[in-house]
Amino acid sequence: MGFRAIALAVCAAITLAGCAANTSGVDSTPEEIAAAAYRHPGPTELTLYTMINNRSGSGAHTSLLINAPSQRVVFDPAGSVRLRAVPEMRDVLYGITPQVKDxxxxAHARRTYHVRIQTIQVSPQVAEAALRMAEARGPVASAQCSASTSELLSKLPGFESIKSTWYPNNLADQFAKLPGVTDRKLYENDEDDKAIAIAEFEARQAGNGQMAQTGQ
Structure with a gap:
C-alpha cells in the first residue's frame, strides 16, 4: 500500500470514529491522584458515554465511567474535556465527584452534540477489574476511543459479547443489548466550544474555594 493510500485510510478512520485529538497534558503525580480519590456510595456500575452529532447522527466520541469499590473514575481515551482540579493519568480522570460527573x-452535550448515557450494574470485582484495565491501557491515540473501550469491555466477565469496533454508535448498540442496561440521552443548547464551559466551571470552583477559605 502506498503512502497516499495509507494516509487516506488513516484520515477515513479518524473521520468515521470521530474521537478528538488527545489533549492529555502532563500526568498528575501519584500523590495528587491519591488525594483526589472519590468513593461513590452508589452501586458498582459502568456507564458508557457516546457523544453523537445532532445533524448527522454519527458517533463522535466514547468514554467510560467506572464506579468501583476503591474509587470512581472516567476512562476518557483521546478525550478533550480536561479540568485543572481533576487529576489525570494515562487518559484516566480521577476525583469524579457528583459535581464533576454532572x-x-x-460539557459534551451542546448545540451540535448530545450524549447517550448507558449504565449497567456490575459486581464489585468486575468494576475493580475495569478500573485496573483502564489504568493499564492508556494513553490512547486519536481516533481509538471506541476501539480501546470496546477492547477493555470485551475482557470483562459478562461482557464477552462486546466485539472490537472503531465506531462509537456500534459500541453503544452492542452495549444496549446487555441485560439490565438503562439508556438515556442528554441534550443541551450550550455553545459548541467546550472551552467556554470548562472555563466557567473552573471559575465557579475557584470561587467556591475562596468562600470556603474565608468562612463565607
Whole structure:
C-alpha cells in the first residue's frame, strides 16, 4: 500500500470514529491522584458515554465511567474535556465527584452534540477489574476511543459479547443489548466550544474555594 493510500485510510478512520485529538497534558503525580480519590456510595456500575452529532447522527466520541469499590473514575481515551482540579493519568480522570460527573456529561452535550448515557450494574470485582484495565491501557491515540473501550469491555466477565469496533454508535448498540442496561440521552443548547464551559466551571470552583477559605 502506498503512502497516499495509507494516509487516506488513516484520515477515513479518524473521520468515521470521530474521537478528538488527545489533549492529555502532563500526568498528575501519584500523590495528587491519591488525594483526589472519590468513593461513590452508589452501586458498582459502568456507564458508557457516546457523544453523537445532532445533524448527522454519527458517533463522535466514547468514554467510560467506572464506579468501583476503591474509587470512581472516567476512562476518557483521546478525550478533550480536561479540568485543572481533576487529576489525570494515562487518559484516566480521577476525583469524579457528583459535581464533576454532572459537568463532564453536560460539557459534551451542546448545540451540535448530545450524549447517550448507558449504565449497567456490575459486581464489585468486575468494576475493580475495569478500573485496573483502564489504568493499564492508556494513553490512547486519536481516533481509538471506541476501539480501546470496546477492547477493555470485551475482557470483562459478562461482557464477552462486546466485539472490537472503531465506531462509537456500534459500541453503544452492542452495549444496549446487555441485560439490565438503562439508556438515556442528554441534550443541551450550550455553545459548541467546550472551552467556554470548562472555563466557567473552573471559575465557579475557584470561587467556591475562596468562600470556603474565608468562612463565607
Amino acid at each position: 459537568f463532564y456529561e453536560r
